[in-house]
Amino acid sequence: MFHALADGTRRDIVLRTLDGEYSVSALARRYPMSFAAVQKHVAVLEAAGLVTKQRKGREQLVRGNVDTVRRATQLLDRFEAVWRGRIDRMGEILADDPNGGTR
Template sequence: MVTYDAAQLDLTDDQVDRIFRALADATRRDIIGRTLTEESSISELAHRYEMSFAAVRKHITVLEEAQLVCTHRSGRERRIRGNPEHLQKAQALLTTYERLWRERIDRLDALLAED
């Protein structure tokens, strides 16, 4: 039987909450996708969206708190890049959930087949 334990994935419950909160927004998912293939500045990213620089910066802050992107200074700019290692943890967590639910559905199917 599959059990859910975020600690097995080296994640606290708070980190799991941050990851799912960050991934719940389409703009943030798009930022992750863009920065996994190419490092960008906040201003470069802000030009791609119909929102203010400050709004994009807030999205990036949420992604940083979830450790889904990393930032660093390069001169006067802050550069953003996706963090594939932490995304792999998120993927492993989702895979665990998938296995858990598949087992539950299989048990329900077996129970229903008994009748």
């Protein structure tokens, strides 16, 4: 998932498709690369669950999936929680032992 978000074009595709539906070719027109390249990016995003595709006639509509974005956010929040835990423990040590950290 982070890997899928690691590419700038893919992040942009997610942003666009969170804002509205786009066919793959409509997306491709917006980037200075071939249709096939954009198609691959969409496939990576789809495999990561960041977008979903829905057939509509001959075109395939791409929509961003906010639930997966939320899961990424939650994962990063857990990083911050670990950090807070460390800071809290440092506070406890200072509170328990007035001489903590000195010799």
